[in-house]
Amino acid sequence: MLTCPTRRTFLKMTGGAAVLLGLGGALTVLPRKALLRPPGGQDEAAFISRCLRCDRCRSVCPTAVIGLAHLSDSILDARTPVMKFHLGYCNFCNKCVEVCPTQALKPFDSKTVKIGLATVQKDTCIAWDSRGCMVCLNACPYHAITLDGQGHPRVDSHKCNGCGLCEKVCPALVMRSYIGGNVRGIVVTPISRKGDDSV
Ligand code: SF4
Ligand code: SF4
Ligand code: SF4
Missing domain, CATH: 3.30.70.20 (Alpha-Beta Plaits)
Incomplete structure (x- = not known):
């Protein structure tokens, strides 16, 4: 049998929802700075919706140029792969694309791709x-x-x-x-x- 929530429970529920909505709103309006993605990840909308933060691309990169974005970049970007050129450089070997399980990093044409x-x-x-x-x-x-x-x-x-x-x-x-x-x-x-x- 369904029971009506007490006023206190109701306020707790709606308050929680408001906080969530507020947080969601803030996340939506907070500007995300552009990040340098591995080759094949330049369509940012497609990339961010597909990346599992699984770290496979980073672990396979032979030049160790892939690092991780931090919470300070944005909640959405945290632990996604970013290029750190003080660590290495990209030789367009394609290994990161090959191991990406979701095609967040898509096959690219090495003659035309531009990381930045x-x-x-x-x-x-x-x-x-x-x-x-x-x-x-x-x-x-x-x-x-x-x-x-x-x-x-x-x-x-x-x-x-x-x-x-x-x-x-x-x-x-x-x-x-x-x-x-x-x-x-x-x-x-x-x-x-x-x-x-x-x-
Ligand atoms: S293409 Fe090769 S060198 Fe470039 S980021 Fe991917 S794994 Fe690293
Ligand atoms: S392999 Fe693909 S899904 Fe995994 S962290 Fe790298 S880009 Fe994201
Ligand atoms: S100028 Fe451009 S292509 Fe040449 S080394 Fe620097 S990033 Fe690479």
Whole structure:
């Protein structure tokens, strides 16, 4: 037999629902910053709805470039795979796609896929400070970096696929660490946050 809830129980139930609704609302309106996903995960809506946070992609990556997003990124993104180019770079080997059980990471065309876009950081790039550094230019496998007339690196956005090797090898972090620097001179950013330094 159904019984009517007491007023106190009713208030508890509706209060709980309001909290949940409020939390849901907050989750919906909180802005999610763009994250760098492994190749094949660039359709963010499809990716986030399919990723199981199972960690298979991260465990199989031969260059250890895949890390985990944190709660501070957003509740929705926590423990999803993100590219950490201070750890490694992407050689587009396809292994992460092969092990993904849900096709959150979809098969990609290695000739056209773009994880992100490298952008030169004028404040930290050694070449912008004192000229002479060409580490990223020499490392880029896709010849996407050239020097302008002042010896500053420039990124060709058509050639750069966001592999992250330039960020991985950039020495600015080490050389400036004694004055508190913690950012490399070139970083890969999501396409939606394209920097001004790409050409
Ligand atoms: S394609 Fe290969 S190197 Fe790139 S993230 Fe996937 S497993 Fe790592
Ligand atoms: S393998 Fe696929 S489902 Fe598992 S964490 Fe990676 S992207 Fe998500
Ligand atoms: S991320 Fe860096 S190394 Fe990779 S293609 Fe772009 S400019 Fe070249």
